[in-house]
Amino acid sequence: MAAPREPILLTPGPTPVPPPVRQVMAQPMIHHRTSEFQAILKEAGAGLKEVFKTSQDVYILTSSGTGAMEAAVVNILSPGDEVGVIQGGKFGERWVEICRAYGMQVYPLEIPWGKSLDLKKVKDWTQGVTSREFKAVFSTLCETSTGVTFDIRGIREAIGPKPLLVVDAISALGAEPFDMDGWRVDVAVSGSQKGLMLPPGLAFIAFSAKAQEAAAKSRLGKYYFDLKLAKEAWGQTDTPFTPAISLIIGLVESLKYIRSVGGVDKLIARNHAQAAGIRKSLTALGFEMYADPACASNSVIAAKVPAGVDGKDLLKRLRSQHGVIIAGGQGKETGKIIRIASMGAIGPQEIRAGFEALEKVLTEMGWKVGAEHAR
Amino acid sequence: MAAPREPILLTPGPTPVPPPVRQVMAQPMIHHRTSEFQAILKEAGAGLKEVFKTSQDVYILTSSGTGAMEAAVVNILSPGDEVGVIQGGKFGERWVEICRAYGMQVYPLEIPWGKSLDLKKVKDWTQGVTSREFKAVFSTLCETSTGVTFDIRGIREAIGPKPLLVVDAISALGAEPFDMDGWRVDVAVSGSQKGLMLPPGLAFIAFSAKAQEAAAKSRLGKYYFDLKLAKEAWGQTDTPFTPAISLIIGLVESLKYIRSVGGVDKLIARNHAQAAGIRKSLTALGFEMYADPACASNSVIAAKVPAGVDGKDLLKRLRSQHGVIIAGGQGKETGKIIRIASMGAIGPQEIRAGFEALEKVLTEMGWKVGAEHAR
Numbered sequence: 001m002a003a004p005r006e007p008i009l010l011t012p013g014p015t016p017v018p019p020p021v022r023q024v025m026a027q028p029m030i031h032h033r034t035s036e037f038q039a040i041l042k043e044a045g046a047g048l049k050e051v052f053k054t055s056q057d058v059y060i061l062t063s064s065g066t067g068a069m070e071a072a073v074v075n076i077l078s079p080g081d082e083v084g085v086i087q088g089g090k091f092g093e094r095w096v097e098i099c100r101a102y103g104m105q106v107y108p109l110e111i112p113w114g115k116s117l118d119l120k121k122v123k124d125w126t127q128g129v130t131s132r133e134f135k136a137v138f139s140t141l142c143e144t145s146t147g148v149t150f151d152i153r154g155i156r157e158a159i160g161p162k163p164l165l166v167v168d169a170i171s172a173l174g175a176e177p178f179d180m181d182g183w184r185v186d187v188a189v190s191g192s193q194k195g196l197m198l199p200p201g202l203a204f205i206a207f208s209a210k211a212q213e214a215a216a217k218s219r220l221g222k223y224y225f226d227l228k229l230a231k232e233a234w235g236q237t238d239t240p241f242t243p244a245i246s247l248i249i250g251l252v253e254s255l256k257y258i259r260s261v262g263g264v265d266k267l268i269a270r271n272h273a274q275a276a277g278i279r280k281s282l283t284a285l286g287f288e289m290y291a292d293p294a295c296a297s298n299s300v301i302a303a304k305v306p307a308g309v310d311g312k313d314l315l316k317r318l319r320s321q322h323g324v325i326i327a328g329g330q331g332k333e334t335g336k337i338i339r340i341a342s343m344g345a346i347g348p349q350e351i352r353a354g355f356e357a358l359e360k361v362l363t364e365m366g367w368k369v370g371a372e373h374a375r
Numbered sequence: 376m377a378a379p380r381e382p383i384l385l386t387p388g389p390t391p392v393p394p395p396v397r398q399v400m401a402q403p404m405i406h407h408r409t410s411e412f413q414a415i416l417k418e419a420g421a422g423l424k425e426v427f428k429t430s431q432d433v434y435i436l437t438s439s440g441t442g443a444m445e446a447a448v449v450n451i452l453s454p455g456d457e458v459g460v461i462q463g464g465k466f467g468e469r470w471v472e473i474c475r476a477y478g479m480q481v482y483p484l485e486i487p488w489g490k491s492l493d494l495k496k497v498k499d500w501t502q503g504v505t506s507r508e509f510k511a512v513f514s515t516l517c518e519t520s521t522g523v524t525f526d527i528r529g530i531r532e533a534i535g536p537k538p539l540l541v542v543d544a545i546s547a548l549g550a551e552p553f554d555m556d557g558w559r560v561d562v563a564v565s566g567s568q569k570g571l572m573l574p575p576g577l578a579f580i581a582f583s584a585k586a587q588e589a590a591a592k593s594r595l596g597k598y599y600f601d602l603k604l605a606k607e608a609w610g611q612t613d614t615p616f617t618p619a620i621s622l623i624i625g626l627v628e629s630l631k632y633i634r635s636v637g638g639v640d641k642l643i644a645r646n647h648a649q650a651a652g653i654r655k656s657l658t659a660l661g662f663e664m665y666a667d668p669a670c671a672s673n674s675v676i677a678a679k680v681p682a683g684v685d686g687k688d689l690l691k692r693l694r695s696q697h698g699v700i701i702a703g704g705q706g707k708e709t710g711k712i713i714r715i716a717s718m719g720a721i722g723p724q725e726i727r728a729g730f731e732a733l734e735k736v737l738t739e740m741g742w743k744v745g746a747e748h749a750r
Contacts, residue, residue: 007405011406029389065616224439
């Protein structure tokens with residue numbers, strides 16, 4: 001059976017793009033070197049500062065979120081720098097990969113997937129693993145691959161004031177509480193296709209004053225992601241290279257929407273309130289939660305695929321028969337977990353439709369929904 | 376007076392995006408890890424090979440065109456490599472900047488802006504400037520900043536078979552004749568917002584077998600633009616990072632349109648046929664052509680702003696009073712030239728509207744249209 005025309009996206013990125021946002025992006029193309037587009041850039045920049053909770057400029061990059069992660073690394077570090085990475089899933093691994101690709105001395109702190117961060121261990125690791133202090137510590141705010149959020153404020157306290165604290169807030173921005181300045185984060189990166197309800201294609205990055213000082217001393221080659229070029233252009237309400245115009249026009253619309261619901265904290269509270277219901281429904285169907293309750297994200301809910309159910313087949317049937325897209329596991333959890341998002345424009349209607357389909361498909365696959373199952 | 380709602384874009388990027396392309400991009404978001412999107416990627420890849428005229432895979436990057444230029448540099452070179460850059464405008468300068476940012480030994484061959492390339496000089500430069508042969512020679516196919524096209528086939532003959540030939544076809548792809556394999560180009564890069572009639576936000580890159588061998592030996596740090604990751608993902612009809620989904624959906628539609636008019640060569644011929652008319656109309660208004668006729672592009676027509684006319688004011692009036700956007704000069708030619716594009720979906724209607732506005736504004740500014748003017 002063909003999928004219905006309008007898919008129901010319950011994935012932690014891309015998330016559904018609201019019709020008004022899609023509509024403004026479909027308007028005739030405009031040129032980026034006009035006062036009209038400058039006004040758009042200005043508005044987007046102001047809205048992003050509110051969402052990041054920072055007094056610093058937030059630069060808009062034309063790239064995937066990973067491009068902004070790379071921008072963080074190449075701007076603040078130099079070859080051979082010693083850095084720590086809190087690594088509890090696929091996206092923590094990505095920090096390790098990028099830092100190694102650029103010749104850093106990387107010390108990962110491995111957290112078992114789905115498990116809580118022990119801040120005491122973070123403190124010991126920071127002080128004990130290398131003779132010098134880390135130049136930077138990298139973390140993920142919401143580890144999308146496992147549905148775990150890390151306590152960024154606690155990490156800053158554990159590592160002390162000196163190392164640069166770099167946070168991947170790609171799936172977390174607009175979806176998990178975040179306070180760049182208040183939590184003393186030095187570099188924060190994000191992407192467009194999660195809590196901001198846009199198509200993928202834009203990334204965002206902001207640097208604290210301390211990170212900007214570090215950037216002035218970095219000896220790594222860079223051009224497309226060079227903060228210096230972004231800064232110079234931004235000073236003239238411009239971008240150094242032709243930006244993804246239509247997506248930035250959409251960004252202004254989605255930021256307007258966030259303001260219209262009372263701001264980013266209200267949006268997050270609304271979506272987090274849905275998480276309890278998602279967990280309850282999953283449990284009723286016979287799923288076991290994947291993430292430790294102490295650190296479980298309220299924007300990405302991960303659950304173990306019941307033994308005897310083929311996880312890949314489950315996702316395929318949901319998609320092909322019902323047009324419902326939920327995420328599977330990534331990396332070593334491929335086929336073993338499912339992940340449902342509660343962020344952006346995902347509302348009760350989408351969640352209800354998703355669970356109706358999930359129940360039907362599980363039944364069809366021979367799983368006794370609601371029965372007592374051996375763990 | 377406010378600009379009319381629908382702007383008339385006569386700029387060499389972004390170019391107008393046809394309504395059917397805008398429409399498909401406005402459809403509800405879909406997920407990139409689905410068979411539905413794999414079919415889209417496959418179709419986009421096949422269409423791009425036709426437009427590049429290559430048997431190699433063309434990788435889709437989520438970035439501005441400059442990102443693909445950087446991808447070319449970081450994949451095939453190592454620090455200290457000696458490279459030549461044919462530099463006849465702002466985008467030739469960009470190759471120099473990127474290569475220097477990554478520690479190359481750069482030997483630019485400076486061509487006066489707007490002037491023809493002397494292939495004899497190219498040959499001498501290749502053989503005389505350094506003790507070794509260049510590892511790579513970088514050129515621009517259409518130097519958008521000056522409206523000049525360089526003879527890439529001739530450059531290959533002049534530099535001989537050994538150096539890697541890297542071509543910026545960002546504004547030229549789909550707008551100027553190009554034959555990657557036939558002209559023995561090793562790396563070709565392009566962008567979405569020119570001849571391909573899409574919003575900016577995608578870039579494209581293809582590597583010859585020789586360039587892929589060079590890439591295996593490159594010792595430059597890279598991650599987001601790493602060919603190895605792109606190749607691995609592409610082998611599974613995937614991209615290494617979440618791609619700009621909506622723009623790729625638009626790409627398939629614009630490639631369909633190109634096929635519907637009989638292919639890329641037909642599209643180019645149609646648009647080039649307009650160039651003669653644009654030159655004639657500009658001359659009739661009193662403009663002098665900027666580019667040497669021997670090398671003048673038929674997709675970007677550059678003309679000198681008549682003495683006594685304020686070039687910046689001219690563009691501003693066209694935009695604010697008539698919604699007509701034409702490009703001004705870049706770099707050292709800012710305010711001194713105008714540039715009108717004949718590429719993508721720019722047709723007789725847009726060009727007529729543009730010239731009507733141009734004549735009105737010039738008259739309003741006190742310029743005696745059509746009169747004999749001292750040069």
